[in-house]
Amino acid sequence: MTSEDSVDTLLDALVRYTFQVTGVLTRIGAANDLSLTQLRVFGILRDRRPRVTELAAYLGLDKSTMSGLIDRAERRGLLAREKNPTDRRAVDVFLTPAGHELTRRLYGEARDFLAPDLDRLRPDQREQLTALLRPLLEPDS
Amino acid sequence: MTSEDSVDTLLDALVRYTFQVTGVLTRIGAANDLSLTQLRVFGILRDRRPRVTELAAYLGLDKSTMSGLIDRAERRGLLAREKNPTDRRAVDVFLTPAGHELTRRLYGEARDFLAPDLDRLRPDQREQLTALLRPLLEPDS
């Protein structure tokens, strides 16, 4: 197996598993009256406080789409806006306490759904997988 | 670290990476005039020929949502319907040649976007990751 092939095989598995997880998350969202996109928003805001454009760029969405998403979630009291003190054009977005609480609950549900799959791996394999995923996250490069 | 914690840590990494890949796929889709959901549909149909309800269940969507998605993609000549010969209520869905061609192209683009990340892993690590993902796919259990 050449190096090219190993990338293709891995890519295929990653995309496939991504779709599988996405299906689970879509159902969890629907059960809580949230779209997949909103779930993604909460997932990001869990430990960050980006501006609107950053959020849109990360999600791969247009900034005008972000405005609406934020509007509706703000109306539900799940997240909030605050003018960036340094750049007065920019608007920072962050979770409210209610948003954090909801996000925690959603992760709990995701855990319940996905844990049976993860249990097919031995504990040492789970740690190995975690370690292998780490370099793929946060593309600071 | 207890076993509980190892699942939580892994879950967190998996969800995080899923969101990251989803962001890339959303952008690729947008550049090709396709929604993330349509991408997911093509990803499934690549090697399957499910009926409408199966597709909806896998995606975590309502069957009426599927009808519309299939309608539009069919109108674009990317996929087709065919009555299931065994169960005349059911309708099978599958990619047309044009749909297969498009799907191949999209996977190529995904590869281009994600390969730089994957290159951070050594070849043996990539194979290890592929092997670890395999048990998580296709939950026949």
Place this chain on the structure above:
DNA sequence: TGGAGGTCGTTGGTAATACAAACCATCTTC
């Protein structure tokens, strides 16, 4: 065998999601 009740997919109605273009406010650069 002939309904009764279930499943499959579509349709119609409504709200959320998403893009593009136009806009004002602010920042950057020179």
Place this chain on the structure above:
DNA sequence: GAAGATGGTTTGTATTACCAACGACCTCCA
């Protein structure tokens, strides 16, 4: 201090998504 770039919102339109209701078909069993 003006020209051009960037940040976010608004407006308008198409897609995505749910639910409820429907006709067609299947299954079961009385």
